[in-house]
């Protein structure tokens with residue numbers, strides 16, 4: 001694969017030239033478009049974007065499609081070259097001129113890949129006031145009917161702007177590079193941030209990655225994020241580009257990001273559900289179901305069995321509840337362990353989850369080991385902000401959570417019986 005870069009006016013364009021081997025490569029996604037565009041904050045030239053940032057963008061967008069070799073038509077710094085030495089699956093080639101590494105200048109600011117959802121809003125609220133949230137504005141595909149409604153995300157951006165943050169909205173069509181449509185790598189949401197980093201004098205790259213994704217809690221098997229293949233690959237690559245990773249909510253569960261946003265001025269507008277035209281909410285999907293239950297438990301507000309029965313009629317909720325384990329099961333189980341929900345459906349649903357035998361209270365606390373994923377100059381600030389919402393887990397709680405496996409529970413007689421009886425009654 002060869003990647004070429006060009007800038008015209010306010011647009012960075014990437015052109016991808018795949019080899020035959022790339023096109024033959026098997027995988028869950030295939031390359032569907034040979035170009036992508038990123039909007040810049042002002043008219044620029046190719047020299048206004050640091051070549052290390054161009055190279056990182058090229059890697060983030062082509063990574064799953066490259067078979068043997070990736071040729072990036074730029075020269076990069078030695079630091080960046082070292083940073084990506086953990087990529088072993090294919091060879092990465094650059095031009096050979098000498099390049100100084102990117103160093104943000106005095107007065108630099110932290111960047112955040114911002115979606116307008118609850119998790120990235122919580123990250124923003126834990127970061128310094130100077131943080132620049134950068135929104136990847138995906139162009140609407142006119143030919144296709146979709147449930148994706150951007151009005152809530154736009155309302156959230158307007159609110160963030162009104163509250164004083166410098167918000168950047170960058171139109172970017174990178175999700176159409178692949179089929180099925182989506183991000184080629186999970187880190188690609190920061191591509192507009194990387195493209196504008198030098199123009200905005202940014203010094204780090206934050207994501208709203210929560211504990212459920214970083215440590216895989218709520219999955220069949222948790223992991224130690226800090227030594228995971230994901231962190232070992234991308235950590236050095238972003239460091240090499242002079243925009244180190246910063247993950248303010250990696251040590252927090254969705255239980256806590258929901259609470260942080262609930263207690264902020266972003267409560268009305270930050271939403272993870274992408275359906276429903278703002279200010280109307282959809283209340284008809286899996287995300288809205290989880291959010292409703294988690295918020296109600298935090299507030300201690302009563303949920304009737306009739307409401308629970310209504311949720312059980314929602315098709316997407318039914319589909320998600322048929323999985324074993326259920327996705328984000330720890331979050332759902334935490335919400336169901338509250339005494340604010342009337343008996344009935346709640347008991348049968350709780351019996352369906354590991355919450356039947358496990359106390360979910362640690363998810364109200366912070367996993368302190370995640371402080372290693374905070375960018376050093378902002379670490380103290382973020383830790384203090386977190387401490388205003390919750391206490392850290394005890395070391396033994398932290399270890400147990402990282403080493404946790406659900407397999408014993410999932411195959412137990414109690415879990416199998418509950419699965420059968422719940423499926424029979426509601427699905």
Ligand SMILES: [Zn+2]
Pocket residue numbers: 273274275281282283284285286287288
């Ligand atoms: Zn919804």
